Structures are given as structure tokens and as C-alpha cells.
Amino acid sequence: MIPGFDFLSPSPLGYFATLVKDDDGLPLLEAATAIAQDEYPDLDVQEVLGDVDQLLARLRRRCADDEHPLQRLRTLNQFFFRDLGFGGNVNNYYDPDNSHINVLLRTRRGIPITLAVIWLELAQGLGLRASGVGFPGHFMVKVNLPNGQVVIDPFSGQSLSREDLSERLEPYKRRNGLVDDFDVPVGLYLQGAAPRDILARILRNLKEIHRTQEDWLRLIAVQDRLLILLPDAWMEYRDRGLAWAEMGDAQLAVNDLEVYIEQTEDALDRDAMLRRVRELRREPNA
Structure with a gap:
């Protein structure tokens, strides 16, 4: 060297x-x-x-x-x-x-x-x-x-x-x-x-398999790649955050879910994600 x-x-x-x-x-x-x-x-x-x-x-x-x-x-x-x-x-x-x-x-x-x-x-x-x-x-x-x-x-x-x-x-x-x-x-x-679309479809196929099997660690690895490939795909932040929550890492879960909430004001599940963040933070319901 x-x-x-x-x-x-x-x-x-x-x-x-x-x-x-x-x-x-x-x-x-x-x-x-x-x-x-x-x-x-x-x-x-x-x-x-x-x-x-x-x-x-x-x-x-x-x-x-x-x-x-x-x-x-x-x-x-x-x-x-x-x-x-x-x-x-x-x-x-x-x-x-x-x-x-x-x-x-x-x-x-x-x-x-x-x-x-x-x-x-x-x-x-x-x-x-x-x-x-x-x-x-x-x-x-x-x-x-x-x-x-x-x-x-x-x-x-x-x-x-x-x-x-x-x-x-x-x-x-x-x-x-x-x-x-x-x-x-x-x-x-x-x-x-x-x-790029072909790669996203390969990754989402893997994502669905890992989610079905509740293999959260492998799902998170897929999400990491999806977010490199599609940095503005906010739902992928949501799904990674939910996987982190399943893994028991509340802080990483909150970080990802807050990105999703901030970027998707009109999302149908926004209120549900706000509640999930409060639960993860152990905050009382507002």
C-alpha cells in the first residue's frame, strides 16, 4: 500500500x-x-x-x-x-x-x-x-x-x-x-x-416478501436502498419507520415517521402516523 x-x-x-x-x-x-x-x-x-x-x-x-x-x-x-x-x-x-x-x-x-x-x-x-x-x-x-x-x-x-x-x-x-x-x-x-423504475420494482418485490415474513431487519435494508434510489418517495420513509418501530428502535422510527408527516400533509394516514409518533415518544394523546 x-x-x-x-x-x-x-x-x-x-x-x-x-x-x-x-x-x-x-x-x-x-x-x-x-x-x-x-x-x-x-x-x-x-x-x-x-x-x-x-x-x-x-x-x-x-x-x-x-x-x-x-x-x-x-x-x-x-x-x-x-x-x-x-x-x-x-x-x-x-x-x-x-x-x-x-x-x-x-x-x-x-x-x-x-x-x-x-x-x-x-x-x-x-x-x-x-x-x-x-x-x-x-x-x-x-x-x-x-x-x-x-x-x-x-x-x-x-x-x-x-x-x-x-x-x-x-x-x-x-x-x-x-x-x-x-x-x-x-x-x-x-x-x-x-x-430506475426496474430497480424500484425489484426492491419493492423484496420489500413485500420481507414484510409478509415480518423480517424487519431485511426490510430495513431494502428501504435503505429504495431511499437512495428514490429520495423523494416519502412513503418509503414511513415504511422504514414502521419497521424500525417493530425492531424496537423508537428514535429511528420517529425520525423516519416525522419526515413522512412533514412531507405529506394530505396523506390519508397522516393522523394515524401522528398518533404512532406520540405512542413511540410515550406522549399522551392530544
């Missing part, structure tokens, strides 16, 4: 913050992989990226330089879903490891959004105009081709027609009153998702 210099690596959170600082050039695969450092502290993110690069190199050898985009897409899907065997974890859908890219690369089983992250890296590496789609309840991917658009379910590898997509949307539309005069075209649900 050079005297006078301390080459300390950034903390996992600091590393993640650097990756997601700017939207321009945000490295989706690297940032998504880094999420797993909470569960796997010794994870070498660069090694994971190298593994995906090796898959891309194998894939490129199967494609001619002048190959039509549609044929490149077919080659990609054959390689990803059939030859490598990537697909949905139908037996244990809510396993947190389905959201960890390093585990997904080993098991070849995950959930739609993490499967999509790897698929997108390969598709874009082939020069395809591919993007993620934040479809309600089930993340999709799409490719814009010279003769139209292809939408694919990364969980199964199935190419979906407009009729398929409409059928999948029906339960969501009914639940949200988006019928008759309030109906909107399917195309509005197929907008490309930005990398």
Missing part, C-alpha cells in the same frame, strides 16, 4: 448510490446485482457481470453480423430459454433469492423482472432495441423490430399477442375500475420502463 493512502472500498450502500446517481448510463445489470450484497456480503459483482459477458460472447458466436433482428431475437430466445434453461421459479415464487441476480445465474430460476434484467443485457448486447415493460402484476420485455413490436413474457419465454395481453389485463382493469368509459388502450401499458 502507498503510504498516506487508504484504498478502502465503498460500503455496499455507497457503491449502490454511485451506480444509481444519474439516470444517464445507469448500469441496470450492475445495480440489480448489487442489491444482493445485503444478503451476500462477499458477493463479487464484477464476477457476476463477467459471467453474463461470457454468455453474451457465446450468444454472439451464433449470430452473423448481418443477421436480421427477428432472427437474432429467435436465436436469443432459443439460447436463453431452451439451451440455458432460464425460466420462472414456479415452485417457490416468493423465495427472496429469485430477486438476486447471482443466484438466478446459478439456478436459472427467478421471477419475471430479474429474468428480464439478464435477458435485456443479452438482447441489447446483440444490438436489439429491447426494453423492459412495467406491465401490471407481471413484468414483460419487448423488442422493436423493423416490421413491428414483439412482447415476451420472461417467465415463460412466450411471445404474447395483443389479445393475450388484453386478457391478462382484464382482472387489473376490473379491480381498478378501468372499464367502459374509463378503459384505455393496451398500448399504454407497454411503455418502456426506465432502469
